[in-house]
Amino acid sequence: MDLVSVAAIADNRVIGDNGELPWPSIPADKQQYRELIADDPVILGRVTYESMLDDLPGAAQIVLSRSEQEFDVSTAHHASGVDDAVAVAENLGADTAYVIGGAVIYELFQPHIDRMVLSRVHSEYEGDAFYPEWDGEQWALDSTTEYDRFRLEEWVRIDDE
Template sequence: MSDGPSEIVMELVSVAALAENHTIGRDGELPWPSIPEDKKQYRARIADDPVILGRRTFESMLDDLPGSDQIVLSRSEQEFDVVTAHHARNVEEAIELAESLGAETAYVIGGAAIYELFQPHLDRMVLSRVPGEYDGDTYYPAWSTADWQLESETPYERFTLQEWVRTDRD
Protein backbone atom coordinates (compact mmCIF):
# COMPACT_ATOMS: atom_id res chain seq x y z
CA MET A 1 0.00 0.00 0.00
CA SER A 2 1.35 3.40 -0.99
CA ASP A 3 1.64 6.25 1.50
CA GLY A 4 1.66 8.91 -1.24
CA PRO A 5 -1.37 10.40 -2.97
CA SER A 6 -2.76 8.37 -5.83
CA GLU A 7 -2.00 9.95 -9.17
CA ILE A 8 -4.83 10.59 -11.58
CA VAL A 9 -3.92 9.19 -14.95
CA MET A 10 -5.72 11.03 -17.68
CA GLU A 11 -5.76 9.70 -21.22
CA LEU A 12 -4.87 12.27 -23.87
CA VAL A 13 -6.56 11.49 -27.19
CA SER A 14 -6.23 13.28 -30.52
CA VAL A 15 -9.34 13.32 -32.71
CA ALA A 16 -9.14 14.40 -36.35
CA ALA A 17 -10.43 13.80 -39.85
CA LEU A 18 -7.68 13.61 -42.44
CA ALA A 19 -7.22 12.74 -46.09
CA GLU A 20 -4.66 10.25 -47.37
CA ASN A 21 -2.11 13.09 -47.72
CA HIS A 22 -2.82 14.18 -44.08
CA THR A 23 -4.73 17.29 -45.19
CA ILE A 24 -7.15 18.44 -42.47
CA GLY A 25 -8.20 21.84 -43.73
CA ARG A 26 -8.22 24.57 -46.35
CA ASP A 27 -9.03 28.21 -45.60
CA GLY A 28 -10.46 27.26 -42.19
CA GLU A 29 -12.85 24.67 -43.63
CA LEU A 30 -12.79 20.95 -44.37
CA PRO A 31 -11.33 20.36 -47.85
CA TRP A 32 -13.91 17.65 -48.69
CA PRO A 33 -17.73 17.73 -48.77
CA SER A 34 -19.31 17.40 -45.33
CA ILE A 35 -19.65 13.87 -43.94
CA PRO A 36 -22.57 14.03 -41.48
CA GLU A 37 -21.96 10.50 -40.13
CA ASP A 38 -18.38 11.46 -39.21
CA LYS A 39 -19.45 14.70 -37.54
CA LYS A 40 -22.08 12.80 -35.51
CA GLN A 41 -19.63 10.17 -34.18
CA TYR A 42 -17.02 12.89 -33.50
CA ARG A 43 -19.44 15.08 -31.54
CA ALA A 44 -20.77 12.11 -29.53
CA ARG A 45 -17.23 10.98 -28.64
CA ILE A 46 -16.07 14.33 -27.25
CA ALA A 47 -19.40 15.60 -25.81
CA ASP A 48 -18.80 14.82 -22.13
CA ASP A 49 -15.07 15.50 -21.79
CA PRO A 50 -12.81 18.54 -22.00
CA VAL A 51 -11.31 19.41 -25.36
CA ILE A 52 -7.99 21.12 -26.04
CA LEU A 53 -7.85 23.40 -29.05
CA GLY A 54 -6.20 26.47 -30.46
CA ARG A 55 -7.74 29.93 -30.36
CA ARG A 56 -8.68 30.05 -34.06
CA THR A 57 -10.33 26.63 -33.88
CA PHE A 58 -12.18 27.73 -30.73
CA GLU A 59 -13.41 30.91 -32.43
CA SER A 60 -14.55 28.94 -35.49
CA MET A 61 -16.69 26.69 -33.23
CA LEU A 62 -18.26 29.38 -31.01
CA ASP A 63 -21.75 28.77 -32.39
CA ASP A 64 -21.61 25.08 -31.44
CA LEU A 65 -18.83 24.47 -28.91
CA PRO A 66 -17.66 20.87 -28.46
CA GLY A 67 -16.84 19.14 -25.19
CA SER A 68 -17.80 19.77 -21.59
CA ASP A 69 -15.04 22.38 -21.24
CA GLN A 70 -12.76 24.01 -23.77
CA ILE A 71 -9.08 24.49 -22.94
CA VAL A 72 -7.86 27.11 -25.38
CA LEU A 73 -4.15 27.39 -26.12
CA SER A 74 -3.18 30.93 -26.92
CA ARG A 75 0.15 32.76 -26.69
CA SER A 76 -1.50 35.81 -25.16
CA GLU A 77 -3.37 35.83 -21.86
CA GLN A 78 -7.04 35.88 -22.75
CA GLU A 79 -10.44 35.89 -21.19
CA PHE A 80 -13.33 34.24 -22.98
CA ASP A 81 -17.02 35.13 -22.91
CA VAL A 82 -17.81 31.44 -22.48
CA VAL A 83 -18.04 30.07 -18.93
CA THR A 84 -16.68 26.63 -19.97
CA ALA A 85 -13.60 28.07 -21.75
CA HIS A 86 -10.24 28.10 -19.98
CA HIS A 87 -6.97 29.67 -21.17
CA ALA A 88 -3.70 27.72 -21.27
CA ARG A 89 -0.33 29.13 -22.32
CA ASN A 90 1.33 25.80 -23.17
CA VAL A 91 0.93 22.03 -23.41
CA GLU A 92 1.78 21.35 -19.77
CA GLU A 93 -0.69 23.97 -18.52
CA ALA A 94 -3.43 22.56 -20.78
CA ILE A 95 -2.87 19.02 -19.47
CA GLU A 96 -2.84 20.25 -15.84
CA LEU A 97 -6.08 22.15 -16.46
CA ALA A 98 -7.77 19.07 -17.94
CA GLU A 99 -6.63 16.96 -14.98
CA SER A 100 -7.89 19.63 -12.54
CA LEU A 101 -11.34 19.27 -14.12
CA GLY A 102 -11.34 15.63 -13.00
CA ALA A 103 -11.28 14.32 -16.54
CA GLU A 104 -10.37 10.71 -17.30
CA THR A 105 -9.96 11.68 -20.96
CA ALA A 106 -9.15 14.95 -22.70
CA TYR A 107 -9.45 15.31 -26.46
CA VAL A 108 -7.05 17.32 -28.63
CA ILE A 109 -9.12 18.65 -31.55
CA GLY A 110 -6.86 21.03 -33.47
CA GLY A 111 -5.78 22.97 -35.36
CA ALA A 112 -2.60 21.79 -37.03
CA ALA A 113 -0.15 23.54 -34.66
CA ILE A 114 -2.00 22.14 -31.63
CA TYR A 115 -1.92 18.59 -33.06
CA GLU A 116 1.83 19.00 -33.63
CA LEU A 117 2.48 20.30 -30.09
CA PHE A 118 0.54 17.49 -28.43
CA GLN A 119 1.72 14.60 -30.65
CA PRO A 120 4.54 13.54 -28.26
CA HIS A 121 2.10 13.55 -25.32
CA LEU A 122 -0.78 11.55 -26.83
CA ASP A 123 -1.87 8.15 -25.56
CA ARG A 124 -4.30 7.48 -28.40
CA MET A 125 -5.41 8.85 -31.78
CA VAL A 126 -8.94 8.48 -33.16
CA LEU A 127 -8.71 9.34 -36.84
CA SER A 128 -11.40 9.54 -39.49
CA ARG A 129 -9.51 8.61 -42.64
CA VAL A 130 -11.14 10.22 -45.67
CA PRO A 131 -10.25 8.53 -48.99
CA GLY A 132 -8.43 10.62 -51.57
CA GLU A 133 -5.93 13.45 -51.51
CA TYR A 134 -7.08 17.03 -51.09
CA ASP A 135 -5.41 20.39 -51.54
CA GLY A 136 -5.13 22.15 -48.23
CA ASP A 137 -3.17 24.52 -46.06
CA THR A 138 -3.28 22.56 -42.80
CA TYR A 139 -2.09 19.03 -42.14
CA TYR A 140 -2.18 16.42 -39.39
CA PRO A 141 1.36 15.56 -38.21
CA ALA A 142 3.03 12.37 -39.41
CA TRP A 143 3.68 9.63 -36.85
CA SER A 144 5.94 6.62 -36.73
CA THR A 145 4.17 3.27 -36.92
CA ALA A 146 7.01 1.97 -34.71
CA ASP A 147 5.54 4.07 -31.88
CA TRP A 148 1.88 3.36 -32.58
CA GLN A 149 -0.31 0.31 -33.12
CA LEU A 150 -3.56 0.32 -35.07
CA GLU A 151 -6.02 -1.04 -32.51
CA SER A 152 -9.22 -0.94 -34.56
CA GLU A 153 -10.59 0.06 -37.93
CA THR A 154 -14.29 0.63 -38.58
CA PRO A 155 -15.41 1.26 -42.17
CA TYR A 156 -18.19 3.76 -42.83
CA GLU A 157 -19.65 4.82 -46.16
CA ARG A 158 -17.33 7.80 -46.76
CA PHE A 159 -14.55 7.34 -44.19
CA THR A 160 -12.79 4.74 -42.05
CA LEU A 161 -12.48 5.31 -38.33
CA GLN A 162 -9.09 4.21 -37.00
CA GLU A 163 -8.01 3.99 -33.36
CA TRP A 164 -4.27 4.08 -32.75
CA VAL A 165 -2.61 3.35 -29.38
CA ARG A 166 0.88 4.50 -28.46
CA THR A 167 3.25 1.56 -27.93
CA ASP A 168 6.50 3.34 -27.05
CA ARG A 169 5.55 3.92 -23.39
CA ASP A 170 5.69 1.56 -20.44
Protein backbone atom coordinates (compact mmCIF):
# COMPACT_ATOMS: atom_id res chain seq x y z
CA MET A 1 0.00 0.00 0.00
CA ASP A 2 1.39 3.36 -1.07
CA LEU A 3 0.47 6.05 1.49
CA VAL A 4 0.64 9.58 0.11
CA SER A 5 0.19 12.74 2.14
CA VAL A 6 -1.42 15.55 0.14
CA ALA A 7 -1.58 19.09 1.51
CA ALA A 8 -1.50 22.76 0.62
CA ILE A 9 0.94 24.50 2.95
CA ALA A 10 2.19 28.06 3.30
CA ASP A 11 5.88 28.92 3.56
CA ASN A 12 5.52 28.77 7.38
CA ARG A 13 3.81 25.30 7.22
CA VAL A 14 0.35 26.75 8.00
CA ILE A 15 -2.43 24.61 6.51
CA GLY A 16 -5.52 26.08 8.18
CA ASP A 17 -7.04 28.77 10.31
CA ASN A 18 -10.17 28.07 12.31
CA GLY A 19 -11.15 25.23 9.99
CA GLU A 20 -10.67 27.24 6.80
CA LEU A 21 -7.86 27.81 4.31
CA PRO A 22 -5.97 30.94 5.41
CA TRP A 23 -5.36 32.14 1.84
CA PRO A 24 -7.77 33.12 -0.94
CA SER A 25 -8.94 30.21 -3.08
CA ILE A 26 -6.48 28.91 -5.69
CA PRO A 27 -8.60 27.18 -8.38
CA ALA A 28 -5.60 25.57 -10.14
CA ASP A 29 -4.53 23.95 -6.87
CA LYS A 30 -8.02 22.67 -6.09
CA GLN A 31 -8.30 21.21 -9.60
CA GLN A 32 -4.96 19.34 -9.51
CA TYR A 33 -5.72 18.13 -5.97
CA ARG A 34 -9.15 16.76 -6.88
CA GLU A 35 -7.81 15.08 -10.02
CA LEU A 36 -4.95 13.45 -8.08
CA ILE A 37 -7.14 11.86 -5.41
CA ALA A 38 -10.31 11.22 -7.43
CA ASP A 39 -9.95 7.47 -8.05
CA ASP A 40 -8.49 6.32 -4.74
CA PRO A 41 -9.55 6.28 -1.09
CA VAL A 42 -8.67 9.22 1.10
CA ILE A 43 -7.84 9.10 4.81
CA LEU A 44 -9.00 12.04 6.88
CA GLY A 45 -10.11 13.05 10.33
CA ARG A 46 -13.75 13.35 11.35
CA VAL A 47 -13.75 17.16 11.48
CA THR A 48 -12.16 17.40 8.01
CA TYR A 49 -14.66 14.83 6.72
CA GLU A 50 -17.60 16.80 8.12
CA SER A 51 -16.26 20.02 6.57
CA MET A 52 -16.24 18.34 3.13
CA LEU A 53 -19.66 16.63 3.23
CA ASP A 54 -21.04 18.82 0.44
CA ASP A 55 -18.26 17.75 -1.95
CA LEU A 56 -16.51 14.62 -0.69
CA PRO A 57 -13.10 13.86 -2.21
CA GLY A 58 -11.76 10.49 -3.33
CA ALA A 59 -13.43 7.25 -4.35
CA ALA A 60 -13.98 6.41 -0.66
CA GLN A 61 -13.42 8.21 2.60
CA ILE A 62 -11.68 6.48 5.51
CA VAL A 63 -12.54 8.58 8.53
CA LEU A 64 -10.31 8.36 11.58
CA SER A 65 -12.22 8.83 14.80
CA ARG A 66 -11.64 7.70 18.36
CA SER A 67 -15.27 6.62 18.62
CA GLU A 68 -16.89 4.02 16.39
CA GLN A 69 -19.55 5.59 14.22
CA GLU A 70 -21.72 5.00 11.22
CA PHE A 71 -21.90 7.44 8.32
CA ASP A 72 -24.86 8.42 6.16
CA VAL A 73 -22.60 8.24 3.09
CA SER A 74 -22.08 4.80 1.52
CA THR A 75 -18.47 5.56 0.55
CA ALA A 76 -17.42 6.54 4.10
CA HIS A 77 -15.74 4.01 6.40
CA HIS A 78 -14.63 4.32 10.03
CA ALA A 79 -11.05 3.61 11.14
CA SER A 80 -9.67 3.79 14.67
CA GLY A 81 -6.01 4.33 13.79
CA VAL A 82 -3.24 4.08 11.19
CA ASP A 83 -3.21 0.28 10.91
CA ASP A 84 -7.00 0.11 10.76
CA ALA A 85 -7.12 2.81 8.04
CA VAL A 86 -4.55 0.93 5.94
CA ALA A 87 -6.51 -2.31 6.38
CA VAL A 88 -9.73 -0.60 5.27
CA ALA A 89 -7.97 0.79 2.17
CA GLU A 90 -6.55 -2.64 1.35
CA ASN A 91 -9.99 -4.23 1.81
CA LEU A 92 -11.29 -1.70 -0.72
CA GLY A 93 -8.71 -3.07 -3.19
CA ALA A 94 -6.63 0.11 -3.23
CA ASP A 95 -2.95 0.22 -4.11
CA THR A 96 -2.74 3.87 -3.00
CA ALA A 97 -4.46 5.85 -0.27
CA TYR A 98 -4.17 9.62 0.16
CA VAL A 99 -3.86 11.20 3.60
CA ILE A 100 -5.61 14.58 3.36
CA GLY A 101 -5.75 15.99 6.88
CA GLY A 102 -6.26 17.67 9.22
CA ALA A 103 -3.14 18.51 11.14
CA VAL A 104 -3.47 15.70 13.72
CA ILE A 105 -3.99 13.12 10.96
CA TYR A 106 -0.95 14.38 9.03
CA GLU A 107 1.13 14.12 12.22
CA LEU A 108 -0.16 10.62 12.98
CA PHE A 109 0.62 9.32 9.48
CA GLN A 110 3.94 11.16 8.90
CA PRO A 111 6.12 8.19 10.02
CA HIS A 112 4.16 5.85 7.72
CA ILE A 113 3.77 7.73 4.44
CA ASP A 114 5.78 6.89 1.33
CA ARG A 115 5.29 10.15 -0.57
CA MET A 116 4.22 13.74 0.02
CA VAL A 117 2.50 15.84 -2.65
CA LEU A 118 2.64 19.39 -1.35
CA SER A 119 1.21 22.54 -2.84
CA ARG A 120 3.61 25.14 -1.48
CA VAL A 121 1.53 28.31 -1.34
CA HIS A 122 3.74 31.36 -1.81
CA SER A 123 3.89 33.53 1.34
CA GLU A 124 3.32 33.08 5.05
CA TYR A 125 -0.12 33.13 6.62
CA GLU A 126 -1.58 33.29 10.11
CA GLY A 127 -3.17 30.05 11.20
CA ASP A 128 -3.77 27.51 13.93
CA ALA A 129 -3.09 24.27 12.03
CA PHE A 130 0.32 23.26 10.71
CA TYR A 131 1.75 20.54 8.48
CA PRO A 132 4.25 18.45 10.46
CA GLU A 133 7.97 19.02 10.07
CA TRP A 134 9.93 16.24 8.41
CA ASP A 135 13.53 15.11 8.52
CA GLY A 136 15.14 16.28 5.28
CA GLU A 137 17.57 13.36 5.40
CA GLN A 138 14.67 10.92 5.06
CA TRP A 139 13.12 12.58 2.02
CA ALA A 140 14.13 13.51 -1.54
CA LEU A 141 12.42 16.08 -3.71
CA ASP A 142 11.34 14.10 -6.78
CA SER A 143 9.62 16.77 -8.88
CA THR A 144 8.37 20.35 -8.89
CA THR A 145 5.84 22.14 -11.06
CA GLU A 146 5.44 25.91 -10.89
CA TYR A 147 1.98 27.46 -10.94
CA ASP A 148 0.85 31.06 -10.61
CA ARG A 149 0.41 31.17 -6.81
CA PHE A 150 2.00 27.90 -5.70
CA ARG A 151 4.63 25.29 -6.47
CA LEU A 152 3.63 21.62 -6.55
CA GLU A 153 6.33 19.43 -4.98
CA GLU A 154 6.46 15.65 -4.85
CA TRP A 155 8.68 14.17 -2.16
CA VAL A 156 9.62 10.50 -1.82
CA ARG A 157 10.87 8.76 1.29
CA ILE A 158 14.48 7.62 0.94
CA ASP A 159 14.83 3.87 1.36
CA ASP A 160 17.46 3.20 4.04
CA GLU A 161 18.23 -0.29 2.78
